[in-house]
Amino acid sequence: MQAQSHHDDLAHQDGLAHDDDQDRAASVSAAVTIGKSANEVRSLWLDPATLPRIMEPMARITPRADHTADWEMDAPLGRTLHWRTRRPEETDRLGWTTVDGADVPNTGTLILRPAPGDRGTEVTLKLRFDPPGGLLGSGIARLFHVVPREMAMKALYNFRALALTGEVPTTEPQPAARNGGMDK
C-alpha cells in the first residue's frame, strides 16, 4: 500500500507558505489491490453501509436515502466538523463530493483498474480537502485528528479487509489495565 501527497496548488496560488510538507498536502491518494473482480469491489463500495464501516472511527458517517451522507469528524480543541456528501452523478464514477455549506469542502474519488495476472482489482482512493482560508492557515495536518494520507490508507485497508473477510479488524473494546479495565 502506498500513499502519496502533493502540494495543494491552491495554497501556492494564495501565496501561503508552510514549512511542513504535510501542512500543504490537501490532496492525497492511497492504493490497495483486492483479490476480487471490479464488479464485486464496485458493488461493495456502493453499499451504503460500507463507507461508515471503513471510515470508523476516523469519521462518523450516516447514510441517507437519497445517496447523500452526513459526515462528522472530530477536530482539535474539542471541535466537530460537519458536512454532507453526495455521490457523483455520472454512474461510472465512484466517490463523493460535499454539498454547499460544508465546514471543509472535500471530494473522494475511487478508481478501479484490473491488477495484473489473477490478482484482482487495483483500488485507488484520492482525497482532496479544500478548507476555507482561515482553517487552512492552521495547516491541513492540524485540521483533523488524523492526517489525510493516513485516512485514505486506513480506509482502503479496511475496505480490502471487508471485501475479503466480511469484517473490519478491530481491538475495541478489549481488556487492558487502563480506562477501568477495558480499552475503548
Add this chain to the structure above:
Amino acid sequence: MRALCWNGVNDLRVETVADPEILNPKDVILKVGLSTTCGSDLHLIDGLIPTMREGDVLGHEFMGEVVEVGSEVTKVKRGDRVVVPSFVSCGECFHCAQEQYSLCDTSHPKPELAEPILGYPTAGIYGYSHAFGGYSGAHAEYVRVPFADVDCFIVPEDVSDETALFISDAAPTGYMGADFCNIQQGDVIAVWGCGGVGLMAQQSAKIMGAEFVIAIDRYPERLAMAEALGAVAIDYTKVDVVEMLKDLTGGRGPDACIDAVGMEAGGRGIQQAYDRVKQALYLETDRGYALRQAMMACRKGGTLSVLGVYGLMDKFPMGMIINKGLTVRAAQQHGQAYVPRLLEHAQRGELTPAAMATHHFSLEDGPKGYDMFKHKTDGCVRAVFKP
C-alpha cells in the same frame, strides 16, 4: 479477569481487567489453558520495541478451550481444545493464500502505525505492541481469537497441553526456519541459540533429514537439552565457533545457518562491545553478534535462515552475502501452514517440545516467571503460566 500487563520498562504486574468480548462474527473466546514466555517478549519488556501502552496485556504463545463462538464460526465449537499461532491471519487474502500467514493483509487494526516503519502492515500479533496490531495478549484467563476457523487448531487427545502450547509459536517458528534451509541429503545445519525456537529448529532439521545438527549457545543446561534432542553442542565462550564449524564439516562449513537469537545476542570481543554501546545509546536496537557469526561460518552458496527478532540494524555486512552467494530467508512464523504437521510429528513422538517447560507458575506469579526466564535463573528455558 486477571491478566499479566506491561506497565513500562521492566514493570510487569498482574491486574484485574475486563473480560474479552466477541467483536467480529468470526471470533471466538478462549479460556486460556497454558501460556508461555517468549524471548521476543523481552524486547517489549526492555523497551526496545515502541508503541507499547501502559496496561497492555502481554502473551502470544498459548493454547486453551473454546468457550464462546461468534455467529460466523463454522468449524470450531465450544469445548474444543485448541492451539493458536501467535499471528492473527484471515486465510482469505493474497498472502494467506500463499501460506505467508504472518504477512496477512487484513488482520491489522492499526495499519497506520505499521506502514511508516515497514512500508506495509504485517499481520496483527497477540500482545505485541500497537505497531503489530495492539491485540490484547494471552497471559490472561481469557483471550479473544479472531478468524477462529483459520487460526484455531484442534489438539488431538494424545497430545498434551504442554506440547500443544509450544506448537503455538516456538515449534512452528523453528520448523519454518529449518524448512527455509531446503535440507538435502548430507546437509549439516548449524543453529545459533538453544532457547525454545532454537531447540525446535534443531529438532525440525533432524526431522527433515539433516546429516547432523550443531547447536551453539553458552548456557550448559540449554546445550545439554540440545544434545538430548540429538544435536552436537558448542559453547561459544569456550571455542572459536567458525573454526569449530569448519572442523566439524571437513572445511566446507554448515550448509545452512539458522539464527534463533536475534537482537539481544551475547558475544565476545570488540564487535560485541561495539554492539552493546550502540544499543545502550539507542543508536540502534540490535546487537547482531550471532547473525554476523552465522554469515561468516556459512558455507559458500549456503542458506542463512533468520528467525531472531530484529529491529533496525546498521553496519550490516552485505558484502558477505554477495561475495559468498548466500541465500537469506527470514520471516515471522507462518504458523498456520505448519501446525497440522507439527501436531502429527508430536503424535509420532518425533517432536518433543514439552521438555522446554522447565518452570511452572500460576498466572499471579507471572512477573516472577518472566524474571526467571529473562535471567535464565535455575536453568529456566521457558516459564509456563496456568491461569
